[in-house]
Amino acid sequence: MALPPPMASTTANWHWKNKNVTPWAKSWFERELATLSVKGEGSEEVGITEITEFDGDVELGQRKSKLITIYDVRVGLKWKGTASDGTEVEGKVTIPEVSHENAIDGITDYVYEWSLTTSSSPVVDGLFKLVRSKLPVALETKFAEFPSAIIDTHGKDLTVSTQTSRTGTPAPSGSATPAAPPPSAAAAPKPAAKKPEAKKVNSTTVTVDANFMASADDLFSILTDEKRIPSWTRAPAQSTPKPDAEYSLFGGGVRGKYVSLTPGKEIKQTWALQSPTWPSGHAATLTTSLDQSSDSTKVTWTLQGVPTGMEDEITRNLQGYYVHGLKSIGLGSEL
Structure with a gap:
């Protein structure tokens, strides 16, 4: 790749x-x-x-x-x-x-x-x-x-920069103060009163899936419960799992709103990477589908609206931070 x-x-x-x-x-x-x-x-x-x-x-x-x-x-x-x-x-x-x-x-x-x-x-x-x-x-x-x-x-x-943050694994809340983000990305938790105008973005769809040794209901909770999310993201999270409620993952690295939630079946949410390379005002749509079998649950992440040219990067992100994150807490995923 x-x-x-x-x-x-x-x-x-x-x-x-x-x-x-x-x-x-x-x-x-x-x-x-x-x-x-x-x-x-x-x-x-x-x-x-x-x-x-x-x-x-x-x-x-x-x-x-x-x-x-x-x-x-x-x-x-x-x-x-x-x-x-x-x-x-x-x-x-x-x-x-x-x-x-x-x-x-x-x-x-x-x-x-x-x-x-x-x-x-x-x-x-x-x-x-x-x-x-x-x-x-x-x-x-x-x-x-x-x-x-x-x-x-x-x-x-x-680290490309010579000024490396030497912080180890972050606590879910209130431990060492994290390194300051670039000024262009230092957004407050609450959305600005005036949202940037979304520009037309050529986009595509990225899909990643994995099997986990857990029930669909438990995975649904792990993915949406504000208290359980930090166990696999290793960072603070904000999440109220109901339609139109805002969420924030990876210490603010990913933000959006829940669109619809079907417990044990599907989570649909808007998804925007807080990065200078992500188009301002643009939001993709992430659909997380859970399909439980007799001994495991297949989770499929389908991200629609990925800016053209970022497919490989976003695929690596989903595999590394979603799939590997869940695997790291002992759910025994199989790619």
Whole structure:
């Protein structure tokens, strides 16, 4: 798929972009976690010796000149330690989900699945207790460094401007102040009293679909409920799901009005990308159709009114930010 031609930095940075950095992330975990160790009150000491499993996806994205991290991986580790009497003790731990969700809300607990390889004894069990109480603190401290490491290493690949926003995964509301958008796009949440006159735009239709392991009713809620939308967009949202009500997604990157809603079946809404390359005053129409089968639901996004020449860009946006966004919360999509 051909990429759009080069643009001025302020325009280029306004576009949605994604970079898959999973291989680099695996190496980072192997390098950084293998340095972790904790000590007990006496001579006890335990450390990570090997990464046995790393499964999932890690991406760096850019929206509205802001770099964000999107990741959800399963990590398996081996640990080894020395008990107070010199006995060597080994075991394993699996963290099923190391995810940007933990970074977003700051309160989601990591889950640890512990196992002991060495035969149990009072002294071995004592060290195992130390492992379970102290190793998670060391691991979570390292996990907290991961988003910044992604941006430090790969941010320059997505940012044309030399002034890179170094913000990690955004919280749904009220965390770090986001980088200021270009002046031409710094619109207030409420629409201006006088709307710009729409010009005639040559346009076409773009369609993207995917299957998700969820019911149509649940997907309808995830796509329209103001409280649930940030779970997959990783940004603030405004949404009142009723005809003629305005909505705002991706922190204001997409705006429009609901036209009609049929719960569990269809969502029709106007759709406009807040970007210098999107024609002023022009709105496309996005129809989201939900077709539930016995074990999954097919979602089809049909966007009518895409300006000619932007088809590839908008297709990538829908696949990256709608399909991948829903996939990232564990709905198991299949493209």
